[in-house]
Structure formats: C-alpha cells, structure tokens
Amino acid sequence: MCDLHDQHEHEALPASGPTLSRRRIMQLLGAAGVTAGVMTAEADPAMAAGADDSPAAYEAPDGLAADTPAKRAALDWITSHDDRITGLNAEIWDNAELSLREWKSSIAEADFLEQAGFDVKFGTAGFPTAFTATFTHGKGGPVLGFSGEYDALPGLSQNKGVGHHDPREYIHDPFAPSYGPGHGCGHSALGTAAAAAAAAVAQAAKKHRLPVTVKFFGSTAEEMLIGKTYAVSKGVYDGLDAFLDWHPSTANATGWGSTTAMTAVTFTFLGVAGHGGTPLGNKSALDAAVMMATMSEFLREENLAPSGRLHWVINNGGDIPNVTAEISEISYYVREGSPARVQVLLDKVIAVSEAAAKASQTTVRHRVTSACWNQLPAKAFAELLHANMREIGPPQFSDEAHELAKELQESLGLPQKGMHDKVGELTPPNPVFMGGGSTDVADISWNVPTVSMGAALAPIGTKMHTWSTAACAAAAPGQAAVIAAAKYLAATAVDLITQPERLKAVKDEFKDRTKGVSWKTALPDGYEPPMYEPPAWFLKKTGQKWPPANITWPPKRVVSQEKFSSLGPELEPQK
Template sequence: MCETDHLSSSGYNRRDLLQMLGVAGAGLAVAPALAADPAMAAASDLALDPKTMPTEFANYEPPTDLAVDSQAKDAAISWIDREADGIIGLNDRIWEFAEPSLAEWNSSWAEAQYLRANGFTIEWGAGGMPTAFVATFSRGTGKPVIGFSGEYDALPGLSQEKGNPEHSPLAYHHDPYAPTYGFGHGCGHNALGAAAAGAAAATAAAMRARKLDGTIRFFGSTAEEQLVGKSVAVKAGVYRGLDAFVDWHPASGNSTSWGSGNAMYSIAFHFLGTDGHGGSPLGTRSTQDAVSAMSMLTEFLRESDTAHTARMHYAIRQTGQAPNVFPTLSSIWYYAREGSPARAKILMDKIVKCAEAAAMATGTRLEHRIMGGVWNKLGNKRGAELMYANMLQVGAPSFSEADQKFGKALQKSNGSAQTGFSDKISALQPPAPVFMGGGSTDVADISWQVPTISMGTAHQPGGTKNHSWHHTATGAAHAGHVAMLVAAKYLAATTIDLLTQPQIVAEMKEEFARRTEKVKWTSMLPDDYQLPLYEPPAWFLRRTRQSWPPKGVQWPPRRIVSTETAPDLGPALPPANLPPLD
C-alpha cells in the first residue's frame, strides 16, 4: 500500500498555504507545527533544511544529474532483460498461488528459492513469522548495506481470471445461500515481490561483474495486507544495520514521491453471548446485535467526530450463519487510520468506546485484541530525487496496442475514462502542503529506521481501484509483466547509484537525521503482543528447517469461548386470565 499519488497544484506557494493554515508566520516559524504533532511535522517538508526545502509547490524543479551512467548499471539492466522470463515466471507462480496473509507457504518458498539460485543466503522465520525471511548477498567490504522489500500475500474475494476485463472469478465457491470468491492478487504483491527479487538478483550480478562493494538484504515480508509483517520485524530488530531501503508498489501511474501516509491501528473485537432460537428470541444475549450496534455507533463517529485526515473501516468477520440461530460469538475487525500514531490512537480509543457501549447495550461480553499498528510513513526527498532521475534515465514502460486495448476494456467495466495504461513518468512534485490522509503501509515503520525510497509503476490502468478484481486481472497478464519488469529496472538502477555514489547516501542520511531529530520511534505494538499466526504445514517446516511454535508464541492459542448465561428478565409474569374461546 504505497502512497505515490500527488495532489494537483492549488496555485498558491508553500508560504501562502502554510500561513492560511496558521502554521507559519512571516518568518516561516516551524516550531509551533513541530510541537503540535512531531510525527506529522517530521514527515512534512517543514523538517527539511531551509536551504534545500522547496519553497513553492508549483515551481519545484527536481535535480537532473543524480542518475549516473555506469557499466554496473548497464550490467544490471541487461541482466533483467536477459532473465526476464525467470522473473515473469516467479511473478506468475505467486499470482497462481494467491495465498492469504501469514499463510504464504508456497509463495514465500518460491521467492526465497529464486534468490538462493542467484547467490543469496536465506534465513527463515524473521521476527518469529514462519513465512518471513532475510536473503543476503555481500561482496568486498560489505558496505553500504541496501535493503529490498518483497511481499507475496493476496486478498480475500478478489479472485479473477488473468487478462479478462470482465468480472469472472478464477476461484468461485458455490453455496446457494452465500457464494464466495477466492483469494486474488488485487494489490499486485505477486509483482511487488517478483520485481524486487529480480532487481536484487540483477544488482548482485552487477556487483560480481563490476567488482562493487556492498551488501544487498532482501526482506521477504509476510502479511503486508494486514499491516503485520514489517512492524513486527522492525520491533524485533530485523532491519537494523541498513544504510538505505528501496521499495516499490504496483500503482496506476509511474511516479515517486517523498510524501507521507496515515498511521494505523488494527483491532479485532469479539462479542460473546448466549444461544437462542429465531422463533423464540426472548432471553438471548445477541452477539449479532452487538456487532450491528457497534458498526452503527462508529458511523456516527464518522459523521461528526473524525478529522479530514482520518479513515475508519471494518469487516464483520463472523456472526450468524442462519436466521433462526443466534450465534454465541460474533467478531468485527476495525482499522483506524490517522496522520500520526498519537492521532490514530485517539481515533481507535473512540472505536473501543463504541464497542464497550454495544456490549453494554446488548448484555454481551467484549474481548478485543490488537492485530497491528504502523506509523505514518517518513519520506526522503533526496532518495525520491535519485529514484526519479533513474526512472527518467530508464524510461517509461512501453505497453503494446493489445495491452492498451485490455486496459481500456478494464476501465470500461469499471465505468472510468478509457485512457489505458499510463506510459508517461509523472513529474516529481513536493508533497501537498496540506496532508489529506490516505493509505497506510508497514513499510512506514522501516522508514523511521533507515532512509527509505518508494515508487510505483502503472500496473493497473488509471481509474481502476487498488484492492479490486481489475488489478488481479493485470497481475499475470502481459501489461502487468511490462510494468513489473520496468519496476525491477528502476529499483536496480537506483540501487547501483546508492552503491557507487556515497555522497547521495550521506545526503539521505543527513536528511533522515534532521527529520527524526525531535521524534523517537517506538513500536505501536504492546510488549505482550501475540502474533496472529497459523500453523505451517509439515512440508514447509521441513524445507525451511524451522520448528513450531516460534519462540515466545503461545500454541495452541487461548480459545475464545462464550460462558455467558441468559439475562435476568425479572420475576415471571402471572398467567393471563383469558376468557374461553367461543
């Protein structure tokens, strides 16, 4: 979930906008803004060195001389061209597996095996998560150390035939009362992992060929869709020792940015009550009523008690399965997103109050558990400028006529303008001066440990939504291959510059130090946090040489079981003295 979109220029310069917001006076004093919400201020351009800070949103011009032509860069890009079939094969295998978060047994194994075949060593179980791994390639002094991110989890309900612009789930589960669709890569993580792995392997090949010093660490990350994997691994120290981190995400355009995103809390709520019969509901503690009441109460929050930066959404994961059976357990899962961890906590605390009120009103018992927590993302201006220069140097993706026909057909089925896939590189612009909120990513926690670069490529046509079957349809289609391979080239080219231009790494680190000077990162996960794990199959544990359960994990987990009794309805009513029927 990468934030790479940009708001259009308002026509005002930065000083005008900041003054309108009351952030800056005539001297552009940034201290009040820094004191108001340090995490949001650190992620904004207010934290940059005034000598290099873009002063006008509309007139910023990125530097043009950062991407250097080199034999090493040519070697990496040529390697991707030669090995394209292997990278595409990895992409398509992961797309076909379409495995859920925390259970990517085949997908993680395929990605790790690809890297092992290209000279990387593999360590499994990063951060205590079975499908997370770290792959390492090192040469010479081993410095600098550059990180790559690989993801491979799919999303529920987004199964779709590849290359089909009409909705046709590849996995359709028949149930006459409630048919469902299978998992699908509607966020493009099959491409994310394959392109990053291809770029890491290409960089390693160029390091060998051109005798470059450095270390590449590839982090196979589980459960990004649930915003679990990286935040847990960061807390465990898995990402320590990096000099820079290079990341990408499938998108609807070709762009990079140093903008931020929302911090987020994830909590699952469980209501426990009593059994009941639909024909005689009296004296039932209805857990289905509890989740309905909670969702209604949080809608009132959305109406009048959330800021413009806030996002709040939920899924009812478990409740009644038949109209005449009252369930003793119902569960609802919430995300609360805001511009900083502090603001996200305030919003989630309000949601918890709604849960408590719903339980009180329905006479049910409430249990809730934090499932994840991630910071707002910390961008890096110099890193984004380096990536942008390399995107221009490599060039935009070149889609075929058939690709564009497919993209327009997807847009037609979505009801959006039929413009096809973007074959232009969007101009690099400073982040919008007014943060409007948006998506979240567990890459954010990494970005507070090490200077982080993010970008996106046009892996889906404009106007179609991420987390949709439209995106799944492109994931193993030719257009998706084109966008995925050009992403691999952008990543590899940028990494070669990081290996060969120490002054840029130094500038990225200086900016990072300035941004984080007044903010201390602490994990949003509590010390007693329990990983939401599934037990791996025996073949996976055997292949990866892991034992079960991981250290510190309670297994089997504590069961959530209702022990409630029927509510007290008061003294029994006297029998009615009715007249006899005629």
C-alpha cells in the same frame, strides 16, 4: 501495502501568488487554529517530520542518475532474465495465497534469490513464511535492503487477462456464494520485481567488484500490515544504510509524501445462543456488533478529520438465523496522520464497543492485530529514484496491455485511456495532509532511510484491491510493470554504491527529519502476532520447527460463559 500506491499520484501546487513552503503553510494553519489533518511541530512531531520546505515552483534536480558500467550490467541482467522474472510473477499469481499462509509463494521467491547467490534463512521474526536473503561482496560497502511481498487478497479471484469480471475460483454455496483469493493488489509482481532488482545489483557488484551487502526481506501479511511492523520491533532491519520499496499502481511516479498511521483492532462480543423461534432471554452477539457498527458511523461528523479513515467489516455474524449468534466479531482499521492521532480516534471506537456491549447485555473484548506509523518522507532519495525512472523510461506496454486496460475501463464505467505510459513529474506533497492508505514499510522508514515508488500495473482510473488489478497483475500490463520496477530499483541502488555522496545526502536528510522524534512501535506491550500452523512439508522444506518461540501455542480458546438474560419475576396468571 497495500494502500501505498495513491501517494505517488501527486498534483503540483499552483505556482501563482506568494511562494510558501509546506512547513510555513502548516505553521500558518496551526496559528489560525486549523487542526483537521494539520499539526504543528510542537503538537505532533511525527507529522511535522514529514513537512517540507520545497517552494510551490519546485523543479526536480538534474544529473543525479549516473551512467556507469555497473548500472548497465544490472539493467542488462534484468533484460536477459526477463522470462525468468515474469515467470516468477506468474507462478506467485497462480498460487494466490492469503496473508500468513504464503507457503508456495515464499519458497518460489526464496529459490529465485538462492539461484542468484543469496544465502536464505526462513522464519524471520518468527513468521514461518518470512525470510531474509543476504548477498555480500567485498568489505566496507553500504548495506542495502529490498522489500518483497507475496500475499493475495480474499474474494478477488479473477482470470488472467480477462477484461470483465470473471472469477478464476468461484465457490458455490446456495446461501453464501463467494470468490477465491486473488492478487488484487499486485503483490505477485511486487515481490518479483524487488527480488529481480536485488539479484541484478548483486550480479553487477560481483562483475565490477563493488563492495556491498544486499539484503532482501521476504515479508508476510502486508495486506494485514502485520509482517514488517512486528519485524521492525524485533530489530530485523537494524544495520541497513538504505531501504528501497515499490508498489503496483496506476501511474509511474515517486514522491516524498507520507501515509496514514493505522491500528487494526478486532472486537469480540460474547452472548448466549438459543433458538430463534424462542428468543426471549437469548443474548445476541450479532446485535452487539451491529449496534457498534451503527454507533461508530456517528463518529464521522464530529470526530473524524479529513486526515482520518474508519472502516470495518463483520468477520463473524453467526451461521443461521435460527440460532442466536453467541459469538460475533467486528474488525476496524483506524487510520490517522500519526500514531498519537490514531490513539485518540481508537479510544472513541473502543468506547463505542463498550456501549454496544452494555446495551446488548453481552461482554466485549478487543485485540490489536497490527499497528503502524505514518511513513517518514525521503526527498533526496525520491529525487534520485525519479532521476533513474526518467532515464529508464516508462514500462514498455504492448498493444495487448493497452487493449486489456481499455476493456477493463469500459467494464468499470471509466474513460478508456489504457495504461499510464509516461513517468510522472516529481512534485512536492500536498501542504495539508488529507489522509489515505497505510503501509507497514512506514515503520522501517523511521529506522532507516526509505524510498517508495509506484509503477503502473493497473489501468488509469482503476484502484488497487479490485478484481481488475488481479486481471492485470500477471498479464501483459503486470509483466511490463515488473521489468520496469526492477530496473528502477536496481539502477537507484547502484547509484547509492557508486556515488557515496548520494547515499550521504539521503542519510543526512534522514538524520535531520528524525531529530527530536523517538520511534517506538505502536504495537501494544505483550503483543503476539497472529499465525497459522504451517503444513509439515513446508516446515521440512524450510528447515523450521513449530511453534516459534515468540507465540503461545495452541492459542487460548474464546468461549462464551455468559448466562441467559433475566426477564424479571414470573407474571401471575390473570384471574
């Protein structure tokens, strides 16, 4: 989620002066003409749905988390299976498989749930490495969903438990050395803890005869924000009463803040190749990509609000200086506080691409690879989850975990504070939305009440999407976080089963927040998700056939048909 973790590190608003609710502050700022990152309900209902009426002097309610035999059974199951749980985390960490290609990792997680009594079916929404695992006990109980992810990130390979940068996989190339993939966002732990929580709830329900259906969604390509957004549009999450989510973080906390909506888009420029020593008439697609990158930077001063983010990478810039690049690709993540605001910024980025193509005499096309909404907050759900986090306590970090954290902090030039060993206070979100990360869980949150939380897997002051997080994910810090996160999720889920009034409060708030807002996928019409063809052994193991019905295969080739550029009439020889 890759980016969800930062939303949980709230700071309480000052308690001095008049007490204003977040909703009232939004209204006042709107009346004053302040629009950067703040929208009134009339202007943008998707952002206003996240507004909050909690006063600045908010205090989290007590007595929400119940001590029941079923909850103790779920927590005991996690404790008694901790070696198996941490072993799954280590196995997925070792695999370090990239988005849409999590062949071994998805099977490992599915096997874990099958052994816990779940029925597993692969190929959810057509994605080969996505699966749905279902456990049902009794009739008439709530339907609870858990979210599992297991994809790694490119270039973040790191040896486990090492406090300085030491890639586990170093790829030698005399012209372009690089590192292999690694779990620099901790998804090995994310999927493992969620699977453990789902299994624990199932065992507790069976032991104490609680009616419930537990559904676990193994999701592909979260790092690309592809798996869940498309699955939601196909109705995969329909019928759930509540959805529980977590993400590795640098702190142990939850809240009801929002995230940024996002559209991921790739621009392909097509030119004409030619010898670099005789460049006249060639058309450089790389020139176009560089011009686009440069011009898009000029959007920041007057077109990018504090709630927006714009970042890019050149995916393909050619192979050798002596061949003019005929094809070049540059990818953008365009983020804002709501889908409507994303579209305004995206249109400006597209206009920049067209200007770059015209100036370079190339052609350009673009394709949206993913698009998600901002997350819908769930205050009552967060309050219940926070109550359970306080009852269970922070992760049990060993001296080894703190020592590794301090070594990493020293290596990165940060204060040596170790791991966050407390449960953070529950505080209202900032009244002015200032942007941040995005998650494909957000689309789920508009269709079913959803709660998210963070558990400390990385050292204080560090960030996700770094090699330092990969160093921790399956080492002592990550293994402690996995067990704690599994307990937080399982305990909260059991409360939803044994305390129907808690589930009702969560669902009532969801109904109120979504009033007047009609969710529609931000993916374009006719969208086909990107996929890789699985190896034959994976298809056989998971009982799938290739290709799935929802994509065109083989995909259409991208081939330049451009002509050399004219330099005008031949010059007459001088006499």
